[in-house]
Amino acid sequence: MGRKPVLDGGKRDDIAKAALELFLQNGYDGTSVRSIMNQAGGEVGLFYYYFKNKDDVFDAVLDLFFAHYDADFAHIVSHGRRNPCRVMQDFFEYMERETEKFRERYADKMHRTVRWAIREHTLTLIEPYLEQIVKIQSDYYGVSPALAPDVAAMYLTHGVGSCILHEDREKYWAHRTEVKRGSSLIMGMPTEAQELRTPYPAESADIPGCMELAEHVKDSFPGWEKTEFRARLTEAVARGEAWMFREDETVAALLLYSKEKKTLAYLAVSPEYRRHGLAARLVETVAAQFPVGTPLSVTTYREGDPQGAAARAFYKALGFAEGEITEAFGYPCQTLTLTVPDGTPIQIQGNLKKAETASPERNEKI
Structure with a gap:
């Protein structure tokens, strides 16, 4: 009769799990086939039905131990393409x-x-x-x-x-x-x-720096109010819905979003850090938090509003399409929507330079 396949379950898995526990505790040399079978609850002859020798079961133990790590690494790389x-x-x-x-x-x-x-x-x-x-x-x-x-x-x-x-x-x-x-x-x-190549999730310790950035660019956000913004920022950080770039202790760019509403809520880049592609990479990072095909929306200025020319050009460069006409804080606005792609909006649209050089500091309202 042939040896059982590597992925065969049942008693083979019981033996491998028992071997894993003993190898971890006693090392390779301190673990015998008999001790493995005593732990697994079976005769030594059954061991050789599934495994050639102790080396064979040790390899199986490593495969067992690393199975979920291998799956997680594969997922990280797959997600990283987005x-x-x-x-x-x-x-x-x-x-x-x-x-x-x-x-x-x-x-x-x-x-x-x-x-x-x-x-x-x-x-x-x-x-x-x-x-x-x-x-x-x-x-x-x-x-x-x-x-x-x-x-x-x-x-x-x-x-x-x-x-x-x-x-x-x-x-x-x-x-x-x-x-x-x-x-x-x-x-x-x-x-x-x-540091300006990698966005990070904002933490509670980053809130003062985020507030400093928000106050620095507040004139670009009609309806902005300090107390309300701080409350919403604190909630977003607690929910894991805030991404940022920082250099040393300075918050260079910030994006807040809503997982539930599938919306971008606030995007700001400090003037001295514009033209670095930070806004585009923040949007890319948030888009990657949603399943492919999700409609991700943002409310920004209407066509023809001089305040919104840069913001609209920025979003369109990333593939956002015009949607509903609306208002925010009594100001005329429009919803733009992106269908989350299987890849990065920047690369798929082929407009990296346009997205990087657009200045989206006058943006959506929180």
């Missing part, structure tokens, strides 16, 4: 979070031999995904990595990836900014203003 400016940040932030969870769960009870095997397996797993990310961001930013994509991925894997997995996490966090700078160099991107 939001390229975030994809590498999302990938490594996921690694950071999961590494912390792993240490909290296993640090005190994992044998070093298994820990080393898991570390090496992790690096092997992420390298092809990082090669895809290198290609995605190279196309998006129009840059050529300093190295061939596969070599760049290798350096990112054994550089950034290894730093995240290293046991001395304090050292990694102390040098995290420099690690990101090294990633920029590998990608062939300028290290100046590298």
